[in-house]
Amino acid sequence: MTELHIGGVAASQLVAQYGSPLYVYDQQQLETNLQAYKQAFQSDRFPTKILYASKAFQTVGMMNLVNQYGFGVDVVSAGELYTALQSDVPVDHIYFHGNNKSTEELKMAFESGMQHIVCDNLMELTELSQLANDYKQPMQIMFRLNVGIEAHTHEYIVTTHIDSKFGMAYDSSDFKACLELLNDNDYLELEGFHVHIGSQIFEMDAWYAAIDKMVSYLNDFDQPLTLNLGGGFGVRYTEDDKPLGIEETMNQLLRYLDQSLTAADLTVKELIIEPGRSLVAEAGYTLYEIGYQKQTPNKTYYFVDGGMADNIRPSLYQAKYSCDVANKMDAEKTEHVTVAGKYCESGDVLIQDVALPKVEKGDLLVVYATGAYGYSMSSNYNRSLTPAVVFAKDGQTTEIVKRQTYLDLLRNDLK
Ligand SMILES: *Cc1c(COP(=O)(O)O)cnc(C)c1O
Numbered sequence: 001m002t003e004l005h006i007g008g009v010a011a012s013q014l015v016a017q018y019g020s021p022l023y024v025y026d027q028q029q030l031e032t033n034l035q036a037y038k039q040a041f042q043s044d045r046f047p048t049k050i051l052y053a054s055k056a057f058q059t060v061g062m063m064n065l066v067n068q069y070g071f072g073v074d075v076v077s078a079g080e081l082y083t084a085l086q087s088d089v090p091v092d093h094i095y096f097h098g099n100n101k102s103t104e105e106l107k108m109a110f111e112s113g114m115q116h117i118v119c120d121n122l123m124e125l126t127e128l129s130q131l132a133n134d135y136k137q138p139m140q141i142m143f144r145l146n147v148g149i150e151a152h153t154h155e156y157i158v159t160t161h162i163d164s165k166f167g168m169a170y171d172s173s174d175f176k177a178c179l180e181l182l183n184d185n186d187y188l189e190l191e192g193f194h195v196h197i198g199s200q201i202f203e204m205d206a207w208y209a210a211i212d213k214m215v216s217y218l219n220d221f222d223q224p225l226t227l228n229l230g231g232g233f234g235v236r237y238t239e240d241d242k243p244l245g246i247e248e249t250m251n252q253l254l255r256y257l258d259q260s261l262t263a264a265d266l267t268v269k270e271l272i273i274e275p276g277r278s279l280v281a282e283a284g285y286t287l288y289e290i291g292y293q294k295q296t297p298n299k300t301y302y303f304v305d306g307g308m309a310d311n312i313r314p315s316l317y318q319a320k321y322s323c324d325v326a327n328k329m330d331a332e333k334t335e336h337v338t339v340a341g342k343y344c345e346s347g348d349v350l351i352q353d354v355a356l357p358k359v360e361k362g363d364l365l366v367v368y369a370t371g372a373y374g375y376s377m378s379s380n381y382n383r384s385l386t387p388a389v390v391f392a393k394d395g396q397t398t399e400i401v402k403r404q405t406y407l408d409l410l411r412n413d414l415k
Contacts, residue, residue: 004326004366006285007392011326013365018388020289020364021306021401023375027065027393029283033246034069037275045258046224046268051095053231053276054080056372057284059389061400063087066279074118074274078105085112094117095142095228099166103127110135118142118194118228120167121176125181125188126342132187141182141190142228145170147213149206150375151198152376153234153241156206166196168215193217196230199277202243208256215260218268228272229253235281237369238322277372284371286311286387287326289365291342300337302356304365307341308348309384311367312372321403323351326364331357339365343382375401383409 004011007026041048051074052066058080063073064087072093075081084094092115099120106124109117110131113202119125119141132139146167150157168175182188197210207229214227234243244252253273261267288304295301313319323339325331333355341348350367378386388403401413 002329008395009392015061021387022287023389024285025391026283027391033279036246038184040247047270049373051274053274056276057280120144125178129185131145135398138187142191142194144194149197151201151206192226194228198234200234201232202234226270227268231274231276233278238320281372282369286367286370302337307343309381312377321367323367326366328357
């Protein structure tokens with residue numbers, strides 16, 4: 001029987017060494033994606049910068065890898081900031097997002113020497129202004145703007161009333177007050193504007209609509225500002241997903257922005273994007289051991305030794321994945337089954353209605369493209385142990401995160 005290899009290492013060997021379930025990344029694929037972004041996202045008109053959106057998959061090892069390619073990172077919490085600070089990423093390459101940063105988080109930003117904050121709202125800027133005065137420390141401020149565009153996989157909508165919890169409308173009184181407050185502060189400096197229109201986006205038209213809005217705002221300022229277009233670039237989870245690919249997406253984005261700036265006779269100080277999912281999703285695999293099988297009147301279940309604790313996305317928003325039996329890659333797919341997890345929720349189903357070969361207890365299931373929002377959204381539900389994370393390349397493995405132990409579960413329990 002043909003067996004799946006990831007980064008040149010057999011699935012059975014990975015599970016034997018690191019346990020099951022197991023998150024495995026094809027390190028070469030990660031590096032290829034990083035290189036593709038780095039190469040394609042360049043302009044001869046203005047400097048460009050890529051920030052990896054940490055929330056998709058963050059560990060110290062991952063931070064160090066993106067840093068090797070010259071990427072910065074964005075963080076959305078004290079925990080993500082702390083992790084980034086423990087890595088090789090220079091502090092001035094870290095950008096802080098979030099609609100409700102706590103005072104403690106903002107203080108941590110000043111005390112760590114951060115230089116970039118993406119401000120969401122007027123109350124936040126008021127607090128930032130106070131803290132900058134207290135610390136007597138400069139801070140560059142990007143404003144998150146709500147351009148009234150919501151992008152989903154195959155469509156985007158222009159919303160008429162803009163009630164998202166993120167950002168401010170450019171023509172709102174809050175945003176005007178922010179600009180005045182910032183002007184009056186000796187330490188805060190206007191860096192530019194940020195927009196993030198959605199996730200798993202395949203339609204370039206959604207980006208173009210957002211770019212048009214952002215460029216129209218730049219017109220009101222004498223000095224060139226930085227534009228940050230956020231993340232949300234789509235990936236392939238199943239054969240129904242047809243992303244354009246990193247290079248083509250970046251080429252089209254840059255071409256459109258170029259035209260838009262030329263038409264408006266403007267330039268930008270710097271152009272930033274923040275890919276998360278598209279850097280890591282397809283490089284990630286989850287391996288499970290198959291346990292029991294069960295027939296119900298209308299279904300055949302294959303049960304695996306993980307589920308919603310290591311991948312909440314199918315239960316949370318009906319995310320679709322594809323899979324194979326990793327130690328029977330060339331076996332005929334004669335069975336139509338539902339792959340369900342082991343946790344105490346009826347909704348703990350990983351994949352509905354998939355064709356797979358006949359299996360035995362102990363066979364290995366691989367779920368593809370689990371590299372984004374899998375480990376980062378994992379939980380200890382049912383007191384399950386969070387799996388190890390392993391990078392595999394050229395037949396070698398590097399353990400990036402150790403598998404949890406029962407002792408880890410009790411670490412904070414008091415008697
Ligand atoms: C989530 C997020 C990203 C990354 O989104 P992906 O869909 O993973 O590319 C980037 N920027 C901001 C502000 C985000 O909230």
